[in-house]
Amino acid sequence: MTVATAPTEAAPAVESYLTVNNIEVIYDHVILVLKGVSLNVPKGKIVALLGANGAGKTTTLKAISNLLRAERGDVTKGSVEFKGRRVDQLSPNELVKRGVIQVMEGRHCFAHLTLEENLLTGAYTRSISRGELKQSLEKVYHYFPRLKTRRGSQAGYTSGGEQQMCVIGRALMARPEMILLDEPSMGLAPQIVEEIFEIVKGLNGQENVSFLLAEQNTMMALRYADFGYILENGRVVMEGGAEGLRTNEDVKEFYLGISSSGRKSFKDIKHYRRRKRWLS
Amino acid sequence: MQFFLEVLIGGLLSGVMYALVALGFVLIYKASGVFNFAQGAMVYLAALSVVGCMEKGAPLWLAIILAFVIMTLFGIATEKFVLRKLVNQPPIALFMATIGLAFFIEGLAPMVFGSDPRALDLGIVDEPIPAILDAWGIVISKFDLVAAGVAALLVTTLALFFQYTRIGRALRAVADDHQAALSIGIPLQHIWAIVWGIAGFVALVAGLMWGARNGVQFALTFTALKALPVLIIGGFTSVPGAIVGGLLIGASEKLAEIYLPPVMQSLFGGNFGGIEGWFPYVLALFFLLVRPEGLFGEKHIDRV
Numbered sequence: 309m310t311v312a313t314a315p316t317e318a319a320p321a322v323e324s325y326l327t328v329n330n331i332e333v334i335y336d337h338v339i340l341v342l343k344g345v346s347l348n349v350p351k352g353k354i355v356a357l358l359g360a361n362g363a364g365k366t367t368t369l370k371a372i373s374n375l376l377r378a379e380r381g382d383v384t385k386g387s388v389e390f391k392g393r394r395v396d397q398l399s400p401n402e403l404v405k406r407g408v409i410q411v412m413e414g415r416h417c418f419a420h421l422t423l424e425e426n427l428l429t430g431a432y433t434r435s436i437s438r439g440e441l442k443q444s445l446e447k448v449y450h451y452f453p454r455l456k457t458r459r460g461s462q463a464g465y466t467s468g469g470e471q472q473m474c475v476i477g478r479a480l481m482a483r484p485e486m487i488l489l490d491e492p493s494m495g496l497a498p499q500i501v502e503e504i505f506e507i508v509k510g511l512n513g514q515e516n517v518s519f520l521l522a523e524q525n526t527m528m529a530l531r532y533a534d535f536g537y538i539l540e541n542g543r544v545v546m547e548g549g550a551e552g553l554r555t556n557e558d559v560k561e562f563y564l565g566i567s568s569s570g571r572k573s574f575k576d577i578k579h580y581r582r583r584k585r586w587l588s
Numbered sequence: 589m590q591f592f593l594e595v596l597i598g599g600l601l602s603g604v605m606y607a608l609v610a611l612g613f614v615l616i617y618k619a620s621g622v623f624n625f626a627q628g629a630m631v632y633l634a635a636l637s638v639v640g641c642m643e644k645g646a647p648l649w650l651a652i653i654l655a656f657v658i659m660t661l662f663g664i665a666t667e668k669f670v671l672r673k674l675v676n677q678p679p680i681a682l683f684m685a686t687i688g689l690a691f692f693i694e695g696l697a698p699m700v701f702g703s704d705p706r707a708l709d710l711g712i713v714d715e716p717i718p719a720i721l722d723a724w725g726i727v728i729s730k731f732d733l734v735a736a737g738v739a740a741l742l743v744t745t746l747a748l749f750f751q752y753t754r755i756g757r758a759l760r761a762v763a764d765d766h767q768a769a770l771s772i773g774i775p776l777q778h779i780w781a782i783v784w785g786i787a788g789f790v791a792l793v794a795g796l797m798w799g800a801r802n803g804v805q806f807a808l809t810f811t812a813l814k815a816l817p818v819l820i821i822g823g824f825t826s827v828p829g830a831i832v833g834g835l836l837i838g839a840s841e842k843l844a845e846i847y848l849p850p851v852m853q854s855l856f857g858g859n860f861g862g863i864e865g866w867f868p869y870v871l872a873l874f875f876l877l878v879r880p881e882g883l884f885g886e887k888h889i890d891r892v
Contacts, residue, residue, distance in 0.1 A: 373771065375767070375770060375771055378675070378766075378767065378770060399775065400770050400771060400773055401773045401774070401775040403773070404772065404773025405773065409771070409772065409773065410771050411771070412767065412768060412771050416765050416767060416768035416771070417765075417768070418760065418761045418764040418765055418768065418769075419764055419765070420760065420763075420764050421757070421760055421761060421764065425757055425760075426761075428754075428757055429757050429758055429761045429769075429772065429774070430772050432754065432757075432758050432772065432773060432774050433772075433773040433774075475768075478772060479772065482772060482773060
């Protein structure tokens, strides 16, 4: 079981919406990546999944969206529920139809399709008329006006920020209730990151889309999220409200590099962190 | 000059026939990254089903429809029983699987429909068109022209399908990025089944044309080998590339056959017949050296 070492606030025990129960993930039958991760995303909230490289953020998201199997990963224990029904055995196609969609890290645009065509493919799972398709497209353009101005360009030749917007917009075309957003800030200029997070917040507020957000940019993620989970080595080591996590001394020290007890040498921090990990 | 034109046009038209086979390769390669070695065998299977059904008493139109059904079912079955099991395997495994598939078809099809060479009569005569012969003195076969027309129609339809339909877009999306396509809920299996179905249809068209020209016989499976240089020149991922590559190969091999031997003979002496047989491969080798992605192949888009 996961042990929450420092629950700075009561865990988000609102009505269950997306619930991950103690999942274990093994790649290639031998590599144990997740060692029992549980988390909860309440309806209409943004939940941040934080942690260093290789902590298991992406694997957690892929376990939920069922993209693991295409990478020889397997959820061997635990379950995933969405709106009270188990979804761990569904194909990604069925899951998208139910309203859960993943935006993968690394901006996977269809490079040879134009931005507009990219968006249109996003509506694949919905059988809708031309009019409705047009409407959905306009809605995405409303949130991402930049995409509209470059709609005819091949996605492979657009900027990193535009590609990130393209993949989020493409996911929106499926009209999801829940987006699993993996590392949207990766390799982007801070200003663009800010712009994208603002849009995410807007979508969350106006379209009532819930987000599970995997991020390395802890500071930024906690500014926009409602709750946060911190993963280390395939386990949740800390969880709580975003505000609480942001002010938590440990988080500050490990992830934000700020400490109340003045500057610390890197060696000490590392040591402290290692000890902390043993505790969990 | 007249003779040159005749050779050139005859070459271009025969190139269309190569292009028809190459198209089937391109479709499958584009969507699933599999080099389908069985495409030639599929051409054979399609032609054989048509004559087979006709021998059982079906009229031509019905035989074509039946053959279409057979090819579609075959495509779906291939996806379901062969490729689906091999998802995530290295490309070489998939390639080997298609080789196996080719031998499977080559063995099974004659068992069902008989193996002796037969003629396929589409009701189009393979004769020079008198009007053109009279006006310019050039021999152009009516059959070749029809084949070119059919190929043009097929390519236009495919291009429109890929460009403007929901399924067509999904096909291109899958070709670009499997993972991303999966993540937005495109069911890869359906898409692959559709692609194999379409490739089966293209094989049917090619089988009709080749079967009518050369007779329905085992040698049809070797059309696949003629499509290889076409693919290398046109690019493995481009539908227009398959056409242009086919035309280039057709024209150049015929021109080489006529005009190269005298030159070679004066240089080296000896007899140089049958240049047609190997010239396309030399051309393909040359292309591999200077432009490996082919004329229209998709370049890998890299952002710096």
